[in-house]
Amino acid sequence: MKLQNSGEMPHRETAHSTFLEVMFIFKERSQEHMIKGILFDVDNTLIDFYRFKEESCNAAIDAMINAGLRLNKTRAKKDIYAIFQKKGLEYPKIFDDFLMKTEGRVDYRKLARAIIAYRNRRQRFIKPYTGVETTLAKLKKKGLKIGILSDAPRLKAWMRLCTMGIEDYFDFVVTFDDTGQRKPHPKPFAQALGQMKLRPEEILMVGDNSKRDIDGGRKLGMHTAFAAYGSKDRTSKADHTLRKFSDVLKMVR
Numbered sequence: 001m002k003l004q005n006s007g008e009m010p011h012r013e014t015a016h017s018t019f020l021e022v023m024f025i026f027k028e029r030s031q032e033h034m035i036k037g038i039l040f041d042v043d044n045t046l047i048d049f050y051r052f053k054e055e056s057c058n059a060a061i062d063a064m065i066n067a068g069l070r071l072n073k074t075r076a077k078k079d080i081y082a083i084f085q086k087k088g089l090e091y092p093k094i095f096d097d098f099l100m101k102t103e104g105r106v107d108y109r110k111l112a113r114a115i116i117a118y119r120n121r122r123q124r125f126i127k128p129y130t131g132v133e134t135t136l137a138k139l140k141k142k143g144l145k146i147g148i149l150s151d152a153p154r155l156k157a158w159m160r161l162c163t164m165g166i167e168d169y170f171d172f173v174v175t176f177d178d179t180g181q182r183k184p185h186p187k188p189f190a191q192a193l194g195q196m197k198l199r200p201e202e203i204l205m206v207g208d209n210s211k212r213d214i215d216g217g218r219k220l221g222m223h224t225a226f227a228a229y230g231s232k233d234r235t236s237k238a239d240h241t242l243r244k245f246s247d248v249l250k251m252v253r
């Protein structure tokens with residue numbers, strides 16, 4: 001189908017785009033009525049995970065430098081992110097490995113200072129995106145079922161939700177520990193589906209990762225909304241794109 005006309009038949013172009021608009025509105029409306037439950041990813045969907053990770057690591061690096069680490073900040077940051085790249089952003093022994101690599105041993109004075117600085121800074125930066133809490137309250141008021149579907153370890157996911165003080169909005173929390181599989185594997189989605197007690201076409205999956213959240217949700221027949229505001233992905237195959245968190249309200253009645 002040709003979306004743009006060459007210009008010789010303007011009336012056809014207008015008719016065509018009007019037709020597309022009507023179809024789009026029809027699609028939006030029909031979806032509005034179907035959504036009875038929403039599944040949210042956590043990191044970079046509810047919370048700016050990259051920012052809190054970066055801020056916390058900066059604090060840890062400063063603390064290690066203050067404790068005598070002979071490395072400049074830029075280099076330290078590069079080395080730490082290289083370890084994250086290999087072992088994952090949730091790797092718990094990040095500073096042990098970093099000190100071992102840099103100094104050939106783990107100096108516990110530096111390690112302890114790094115961990116304390118990291119935790120203190122993290123506490124300040126675990127904040128939901130603008131509008132998260134008011135939007136969740138509105139969704140709850142509409143009687144929707146709301147759940148969490150996260151690849152984070154169970155305790156970390158809960159700690160983040162509780163730090164933000166939004167844990168009570170969710171009817172259930174499904175994490176990596178529940179199935180041993182990560183999105184887009186169908187297992188975590190199936191687990192969440194069981195908790196929702198709804199049909200896949202009645203559920204909206206909201207997430208920032210086009211492959212894990214969006215493709216994963218689509219595979220099970222769920223509606224999908226791409227959290228573009230928190231994503232590093234440019235595009236997705238999602239039914240909707242969210243420019244801000246509260247846009248999710250447009251997808252429900």
Ligand SMILES: [Mg+2]
Nearest residue numbers: 041043044208
């Ligand atoms: Mg995410």
